[in-house]
Amino acid sequence: MNKVRIATTWLDGCSGCHMSFLDIDQRLADLADKIEIVYSPLVDALKIPDGIDVTFVEGAVSSEDDVRKVRLLRERSKLLIALGDCAVTGNVSAMRNSFGVQEVLDRVYNEETAGEKVMPTVGVPRLKTHACPVHSYVNVDAFLPGCPPPSDAIYYLISELLEGRIPDMVGKSRFGA
Amino acid sequence: MNPSANLPPRQATVNDALSRILTFKINDRDVSARDGETILSVASRYNIKIPTLCHLDGLSPYGGCRICVVELKQSGKLVPACITCPQEGAEILTHSQRVVESRKKILELIFSERNHVCAVCVSNGHCELQQLATDLGLTHIHYAYRYPHLAVDASHHRFVLDPNRCVLCLRCVRVCAEIEGAHTWDVMGRGISSQIIADLNQPWGSSPTCTSCGKCVQVCPTGALSEKGKSVAEMVKNQEFLPYLQEMRDKKHY
Ligand code: SF4
Ligand code: SF4
Numbered sequence: 001m002n003k004v005r006i007a008t009t010w011l012d013g014c015s016g017c018h019m020s021f022l023d024i025d026q027r028l029a030d031l032a033d034k035i036e037i038v039y040s041p042l043v044d045a046l047k048i049p050d051g052i053d054v055t056f057v058e059g060a061v062s063s064e065d066d067v068r069k070v071r072l073l074r075e076r077s078k079l080l081i082a083l084g085d086c087a088v089t090g091n092v093s094a095m096r097n098s099f100g101v102q103e104v105l106d107r108v109y110n111e112e113t114a115g116e117k118v119m120p121t122v123g124v125p126r127l128k129t130h131a132c133p134v135h136s137y138v139n140v141d142a143f144l145p146g147c148p149p150p151s152d153a154i155y156y157l158i159s160e161l162l163e164g165r166i167p168d169m170v171g172k173s174r175f176g177a
Numbered sequence: 178m179n180p181s182a183n184l185p186p187r188q189a190t191v192n193d194a195l196s197r198i199l200t201f202k203i204n205d206r207d208v209s210a211r212d213g214e215t216i217l218s219v220a221s222r223y224n225i226k227i228p229t230l231c232h233l234d235g236l237s238p239y240g241g242c243r244i245c246v247v248e249l250k251q252s253g254k255l256v257p258a259c260i261t262c263p264q265e266g267a268e269i270l271t272h273s274q275r276v277v278e279s280r281k282k283i284l285e286l287i288f289s290e291r292n293h294v295c296a297v298c299v300s301n302g303h304c305e306l307q308q309l310a311t312d313l314g315l316t317h318i319h320y321a322y323r324y325p326h327l328a329v330d331a332s333h334h335r336f337v338l339d340p341n342r343c344v345l346c347l348r349c350v351r352v353c354a355e356i357e358g359a360h361t362w363d364v365m366g367r368g369i370s371s372q373i374i375a376d377l378n379q380p381w382g383s384s385p386t387c388t389s390c391g392k393c394v395q396v397c398p399t400g401a402l403s404e405k406g407k408s409v410a411e412m413v414k415n416q417e418f419l420p421y422l423q424e425m426r427d428k429k430h431y
């Protein structure tokens with residue numbers, strides 16, 4: 001049997017959803033026979049490959065680089081899942097949205113900095129005006145809310161996807177869970 | 178603003194020997210109601226659950242949130258169950274596809290209007306808005322969020338108003354005016370820019386009318402009104418005092 005090709009990424013998130021994914025513990029071993037992780041912060045792959053079956057996106061779309069990544073992943077994946085509240089609603093990542101980028105940067109790199117005040121401009125992606133949910137940029141096939149989503153809910157979602165079903169996640173997790 | 182103006186009486190289920198009995202249908206089931214009773218109260222007598230948000234037993238009806246919409250089968254109209262009285266022979270659907278979809282859209286609009294960040298909200302886990310999202314099976318918000326810039330008012334010595342979480346249900350306005358008799362809260366602005374204000378739009382802590390009774394905090398369905406110094410686990414609202422107070426007043430026991 002061909003292994004199901006899985007990609008994961010974290011955009012503007014805290015990596016907590018990925019930690020919750022790892023929290024499915026020994027069941028990971030069973031999954032390992034059925035899936036291959038072809039792109040993820042958890043593995044070494046540097047480039048987004050072709051022919052992805054399922055992509056899990058953690059985090060809001062917050063910078064120009066996030067936009068590029070999420071579009072490319074969408075293009076190369078059969079299914080794309082918004083994993084966790086930041087991906088689904090914007091959540092904590094979107095709390096900057098009512099202030100404006102310049103005000104937020106000033107606060108972090110000028111007002112709250114004790115030493116030398118350096119605004120990073122080289123090698124960092126430009127922030128978008130708003131950190132937005134993934135579905136505001138690309139089509140999303142399933143939403144799993146939660147901050148982070150419980151690992152049982154993640155396991156259930158993956159198991160169902162492996163059976164070829166897009167499950168109804170209602171009641172398995174909720175906003176803020 | 179007087180929220181009780183031009184609305185059905187507060188005690189929609191009042192026992193009145195002279196009132197007429199109406200018969201009609203809810204979800205193809207024969208039901209009867211007294212004249213002046215709302216669809217919501219009839220439905221709840223028959224154990225038919227209609228979701229609500231702004232409605233609260235013991236406060237005057239308001240009909241602001243429209244989460245409780247039901248469909249009138251004959252005309253195809255959607256009406257809010259908490260402020261609509263049924264007509265003889267009406268056929269009412271509480272869970273038709275149109276009703277369910279409309280409720281979801283309304284709820285999504287409410288979420289999109291303010292800044293709801295459940296993960297860091299004092300009401301996380303015991304919020305009526307969050308519960309509605311689960312009950313109605315909301316997966317995400319289709320509308321673009323508005324991200325308004327709204328300042329938290331922590332000037333009161335015991336309570337906090339966070340307008341980012343406010344759904345403009347006006348329960349606070351009504352309980353303060355109708356039950357506490359202080360009328361500290363009211364509404365400023367119109368439509369989507371409406372806001373809850375204390376007295377003449379001043380910091381809550383400087384309000385000369387607020388008695389610090391805390392009723393508004395208890396009836397608020399969301400994290401918009403909370404007690405200072407309470408953790409997320411502790412900030413559970415207690416609304417049981419309302420029917421009790423209402424009954425004591427109706428029977429003139431006070
Ligand atoms: S008020 Fe309710 S829905 Fe809004 S952020 Fe708080 S818990 Fe979430
Ligand atoms: S604490 Fe009591 S008096 Fe003060 S605003 Fe709230 S309901 Fe009104």
Ligand code: SF4
Pocket residue numbers: 342343344345346347348349350373393396397398399401402
């Ligand atoms: S502060 Fe609370 S009770 Fe008052 S209108 Fe807003 S959500 Fe409703």
Ligand code: FES
Pocket residue numbers: 228229230231232239240241242243244245246257258259260
């Ligand atoms: S509950 Fe009926 S309109 Fe709000």
